[in-house]
Amino acid sequence: MQPEQIFRQLNAPLAAAQQAQFPLDLPESVTEIGDWAFSDCTGLTSVTILVGVTEIGDQAFEGCESLTSVTIPKGVTEIGGEAFSGCTSQASVTISEGVTKIGEQAFDRCKNLTSVTIPESLTKIGAGAFSGCHQLADELADEQGMVIINGILFKYIGLGGEVAIPAGVTAIGYGAFCDCVNLTGVTIPEGVTEIGYGAFSGCKNLTNMTIPKGVTEIGEEAFAGCKSLTSVTITGTITDIHKSVFTRCRPVLIAPHTPVSGIVKEDKPGACVGFAKAYLDGAELDEEIKAGYLKYIKGQKKRLFPAAIQHEELLRLMLAEKILDRNDIDSLLAECGKQNNSAAKAAVLDYAGEI
Numbered sequence: 001m002q003p004e005q006i007f008r009q010l011n012a013p014l015a016a017a018q019q020a021q022f023p024l025d026l027p028e029s030v031t032e033i034g035d036w037a038f039s040d041c042t043g044l045t046s047v048t049i050l051v052g053v054t055e056i057g058d059q060a061f062e063g064c065e066s067l068t069s070v071t072i073p074k075g076v077t078e079i080g081g082e083a084f085s086g087c088t089s090q091a092s093v094t095i096s097e098g099v100t101k102i103g104e105q106a107f108d109r110c111k112n113l114t115s116v117t118i119p120e121s122l123t124k125i126g127a128g129a130f131s132g133c134h135q136l137a138d139e140l141a142d143e144q145g146m147v148i149i150n151g152i153l154f155k156y157i158g159l160g161g162e163v164a165i166p167a168g169v170t171a172i173g174y175g176a177f178c179d180c181v182n183l184t185g186v187t188i189p190e191g192v193t194e195i196g197y198g199a200f201s202g203c204k205n206l207t208n209m210t211i212p213k214g215v216t217e218i219g220e221e222a223f224a225g226c227k228s229l230t231s232v233t234i235t236g237t238i239t240d241i242h243k244s245v246f247t248r249c250r251p252v253l254i255a256p257h258t259p260v261s262g263i264v265k266e267d268k269p270g271a272c273v274g275f276a277k278a279y280l281d282g283a284e285l286d287e288e289i290k291a292g293y294l295k296y297i298k299g300q301k302k303r304l305f306p307a308a309i310q311h312e313e314l315l316r317l318m319l320a321e322k323i324l325d326r327n328d329i330d331s332l333l334a335e336c337g338k339q340n341n342s343a344a345k346a347a348v349l350d351y352a353g354e355i
Contacts, residue, residue: 205228254275
């Protein structure tokens with residue numbers, strides 16, 4: 001089969017290439033390997049990419065299950081999403097200097113990958129770029145069981161317990177600690193700016209978390225299913241927290257620098273408890289954010305009664321700010337009965353006697 005036949009179209013799957021069995025040298029005229037160009041080309045065993053190529057498209061070699069190794073030459077600046085996903089025979093990847101971005105799931109499910117050479121030029125590694133590369137994690141993990149590449153913590157395969165992420169890490173990647181059921185605590189260094197999608201999902205024994213002020217983005221489902229997570233402190237400003245971040249856990253959310261408008265309905269009760277704690281502790285609060293929380297608590301007080309009885313800080317704030325009136329007493333006492341909280345009942349009765 002001649003190269004001219006293979007490269008007639010580089011932006012679509014090539015039926016002829018998919019059915020062939022061969023090593024392949026790309027012609028010098030090729031400057032870009034398009035999306036799906038060799039997708040599911042199961043007979044492709046090796047490919048030589050010349051220096052003139054500048055981009056490898058999305059899913060370009062996805063499912064090339066016989067491909068054993070690849071060298072990304074100088075000149076390529078971007079490797080597309082899922083570009084080599086499912087290349088199950090691939091054992092090594094050499095990425096030359098000049099590549100700045102690896103797309104999402106670029107090497108996903110390359111289960112036999114054991115060696116990757118990463119250049120200093122790389123600045124962006126997409127979510128799940130090396131997910132499912134279990135042998136690679138074993139090869140690259142440090143003494144703590146962490147796989148860290150160019151400042152991104154890709155995977156943790158340690159024993160759990162209390163874990164301290166080292167200085168120099170700037171991002172916690174896609175699913176990095178996913179389903180680490182023995183993980184009980186994590187210390188995140190100040191230099192981290194991003195917590196990726198599902199980073200701590202399924203860590204069912206993780207009890208609390210402090211997110212440093214440098215973090216500006218928390219990915220979807222980052223703490224989903226962390227059933228023991230009771231408290232999360234966000235020390236910086238995150239303007240928007242996705243509704244799935246705390247799916248199936250809903251902890252107390254101490255985020256005094258995040259406006260209540262940036263918190264989804266499901267997380268607002270926990271955020272109000274966190275605000276009440278910061279407020280009562282005399283924390284320095286932005287006046288606009290403070291006013292927003294107080295307005296929300298006053299307007300949604302009945303919906304917050306269960307949280308107020310469960311968490312004394314919120315009840316104390318409601319009492320101190322005279323948010324409750326006589327018409328609220330019976331509902332509060334009923335909630336005290338439901339939760340069998342005698343201390344809260346006594347506080348409500350004392351307040352009722354003063355109004």
